Amino acid sequence: MSEVAASGMQGMSELTASGRHKMSTTVRENRTEQTAARATAAARGAGILDALHAEWTKLRTVSGPAWLLLGIAALTIGVGAAAAGVTRCPAGMQCAVDPTKLSLTGIQFGQAVVAILAVLTICNEYSTGLIRITFTAMPRRELVYAAKAILVTGLVLVAGAVAVFGSVLAGHLILPGHGFTAARGFHDVWFSYGPTLRAAAGSVLYLSLIALLSLGIAAIIRDSAVSIGAALAVLYIFPIALAFVTNATWQHRLEHWTPTNAGLTIEDTTGLHGLAVSPWGGLGVLAIWAGAALLLGGLVLRFRDA
Numbered sequence: 516m517s518e519v520a521a522s523g524m525q526g527m528s529e530l531t532a533s534g535r536h537k538m539s540t541t542v543r544e545n546r547t548e549q550t551a552a553r554a555t556a557a558a559r560g561a562g563i564l565d566a567l568h569a570e571w572t573k574l575r576t577v578s579g580p581a582w583l584l585l586g587i588a589a590l591t592i593g594v595g596a597a598a599a600g601v602t603r604c605p606a607g608m609q610c611a612v613d614p615t616k617l618s619l620t621g622i623q624f625g626q627a628v629v630a631i632l633a634v635l636t637i638c639n640e641y642s643t644g645l646i647r648i649t650f651t652a653m654p655r656r657e658l659v660y661a662a663k664a665i666l667v668t669g670l671v672l673v674a675g676a677v678a679v680f681g682s683v684l685a686g687h688l689i690l691p692g693h694g695f696t697a698a699r700g701f702h703d704v705w706f707s708y709g710p711t712l713r714a715a716a717g718s719v720l721y722l723s724l725i726a727l728l729s730l731g732i733a734a735i736i737r738d739s740a741v742s743i744g745a746a747l748a749v750l751y752i753f754p755i756a757l758a759f760v761t762n763a764t765w766q767h768r769l770e771h772w773t774p775t776n777a778g779l780t781i782e783d784t785t786g787l788h789g790l791a792v793s794p795w796g797g798l799g800v801l802a803i804w805a806g807a808a809l810l811l812g813g814l815v816l817r818f819r820d821a
Contacts, residue, residue: 660816
């Protein structure tokens, strides 16, 4: 009897221990699930400021974007100063030159660096697989996309403002010594002249729209090399192709809707009546292209697996 009782007590003890072990395991699992659920809810509840902070942290911890921003300013100013330096208007000659647009020649080269910066902002994450971690931490993909667009636009606006100011300053200092003086009918290349101010401000906006256009292309393609090639093709191949259009009417129409040809009319300060589109209208055409690329890129980002 005592042996039977002892055996029964031992069995009950084992059952109690087993029950306690299962209960503790269940409690731990429930806590883990609750923690994961809270983390997911927190991620879904994160707003645009959280996304901006995350994207800014990623950008400022690598050196590439800083060098590209420096390259935008340096290339734009350098090319603009060189163009002003080699252009002269000899005495006794009529020179059909727009001094402001000449000073801003570097924009056509700096835009390539802008496109590369915008493309790498999103494609670098796809090439390394970091984009999966980004979307896990921030499940609302549209917020990540918007944060990238806002951040790239802001950085390009700053770099573009520096680049444009340097270009205008170079033209202001160089061109009068090369025959482009008020006495010969040329306006001073400076911000006190309304059309020059419009061209300068519009050029900064032009670069920011190029950044958004390139970001949209990158979101659609997702490959760095192909995206850069596509963006540069839009910037440079379209204008080259227009040169081979022999029909003047069709060339005029195509210039009206080609993003770079239309957008760069913002730099013109002379001969405005002969343009295919007005300066601000041309910038609007580029804005349409950029908006369409961003919209399509956002749809691809939302419905296509990372």
